[in-house]
Amino acid sequence: MLTSDLTIAELDVDREEDAALYRRAHDAADVASAKLLLGERHGARTADEILAWVRTDAAHDKRLGVGLVDGEPVATWGLTYSLHDNLDVADLGLSVAPAHRRQGVGTRLLAHAEALVRESGRSVVQVWELLPADEGAQDPTTAFATRHGYRSTLPSLRSDLELDPDDPEALDRALAPLVAEAGEHLGDDYRLLTWWWDREPHAWLEERAHLNRRMSTDAPTGDMTSEEQRWDADRVRAWEGTAAAQGRAVVDTAVLHVPSGRLVAFTQIGVPSGAAEHAYQWNTLVLREHRGHRLGMAIKAANLRAAVERFPQVRRITTYNAASNAPMLRVNVAMGFRPVARETCWEKTLG
Ligand SMILES: CC(C)(COP(=O)(O)OP(=O)(O)OC[C@H]1O[C@@H](n2cnc3c(N)ncnc32)[C@H](O)[C@@H]1OP(=O)(O)O)[C@@H](O)C(=O)NCCC(=O)NCCS
Known part of the structure; x- marks a missing residue:
């Protein structure tokens, strides 16, 4: 040709x-x-x-x-x-x-x-x-x-967690010790909150805008050109609308820091409701000031349980992380995620 x-x-x-x-x-x-x-x-x-x-x-x-x-x-x-x-x-x-x-x-x-x-x-x-x-x-x-x-500019890994259809209890068995360990660190200051976007629309809009903003600066960006994203309540609400139009059910688990009344960590999973066998683990963030309390493990395990409880047909969960993000990868490996591919952001500045 x-x-x-x-x-x-x-x-x-x-x-x-x-x-x-x-x-x-x-x-x-x-x-x-x-x-x-x-x-x-x-x-x-x-x-x-x-x-x-x-x-x-x-x-x-x-x-x-x-x-x-x-x-x-x-x-x-x-x-x-x-x-x-x-x-x-x-x-x-x-x-x-x-x-x-x-x-x-x-x-x-x-x-x-x-x-x-x-x-x-x-x-x-x-x-x-x-x-x-x-x-x-x-x-x-x-x-x-x-x-x-x-x-x-940002070498990353795609990792998948495979769930065994013949052993529906396996996930709970794998998560139970992780949840127990994370629970010991939670104490009274931190409380987990879980909600589905379609069942509780517009929950915590301002706090989620704040977390999305911090997600854009606190997660590794390597050599990528990247500045802080601007998020407000309207943008979060609009994102809920787009997910609904795409047929995705989305579940968030966040951490409420009880003394301040602020959300200080969150994670989310998107499930294509028409093809729920393959779900996607999206953003996860624990604000720097609150790291070291196993909050990352606590929210990811709770959110995964919530996703599988509503959609028992989920067989695979896919996630992406910067290859340099050792703490997040450690949590993922403990939960059973395994790398299956690499990914990167290719960047060029036009002359
Ligand atoms: C990358 C992609 C878009 C290239 O499309 P394409 O039509 O094959 O590109 P071209 O024919 O114009 O290739 C141009 C040059 O790139 C290089 N190249 C492309 N594919 C290559 C390969 N598999 N191995 C080695 N060199 C390759 C060669 O130098 C090639 O020139 P040549 O064929 O004269 O040697 C295609 O392979 C693709 O869709 N890949 C998956 C998605 C993707 O990577 N998108 C681009 C992200 S930057």
Whole structure:
């Protein structure tokens, strides 16, 4: 194929025809790419989750498109611009169907996306991408990214916890000693609170905004360009709306510091309610001032129990952590999570 056969199209996600085209491209490129790395446990977001996010999330500007060869959608590209903070950064997604690689499609789409970023006035491009678990293994990203001037800024790990369908008590057996140990450290000053976003909407909005802000500065960011995110109650409320539109049930467990009345730690799990076999462990944060009391273990174990109690069909939970985040990884390993892939944020400053 000559790259001149490539058509680059931008989509209007409110038009059903465009949404249908995106679904085909996403399956051919993003999902197929994730399956090459991880088989059926790939856990890639579905096209409809992404479309629901693009339609409902007001915290970012988004542009979404496909690459077509002979009218066939074989690639996806997307740009996300945060509107509240990090105003110099553009988040890029780029994926080419495995059978159409090494023919210049990725290079053309990247040039197109970088030109749009320049036009927008932003100059830092970031791309998150999965890599094989084994550092020496061939991967479809590293050579491409480095050739185009991107460098890895936050080496991370994807870890999965597998639950045995034939032994539904196994999780409780594994968690019980961890919960007991964490409980001894809690004392009277700390109390755990658990709620589902769809059952108790808008709970603790201001406190959650504060924790989300701190999440953006207190979790490792490596060499990434990253400034504190701006969160307020409205943004938290809007995020609840987007999760609902995506069909995700989300459970939070937080720690109330009783003497101050403030939330000082939180963790959350998202469960795609239509495909609850595969759940996702998202953010976890214990504020610096409250570390060393086993709060991280206490909230993660309690939240996992809550997720599995409501969705007993969960078989796998996936989480991502900076490879440098030893304390979080220790908690995850104790709970039974095992690394299955690497991931990093590739970054480039446009000249
Ligand atoms: C990375 C990706 C987009 C590249 O798409 P592509 O259409 O194959 O890219 P190109 O054909 O334009 O490749 C350009 C150059 O990148 C390098 N490259 C790309 N894939 C490579 C591979 N598997 N091994 C070694 N070099 C590779 C080569 O230098 C290649 O030039 P060459 O073919 O003349 O040697 C595609 O492999 C993909 O979708 N991977 C998964 C998602 C991803 O990594 N996205 C990009 C994040 S930065």
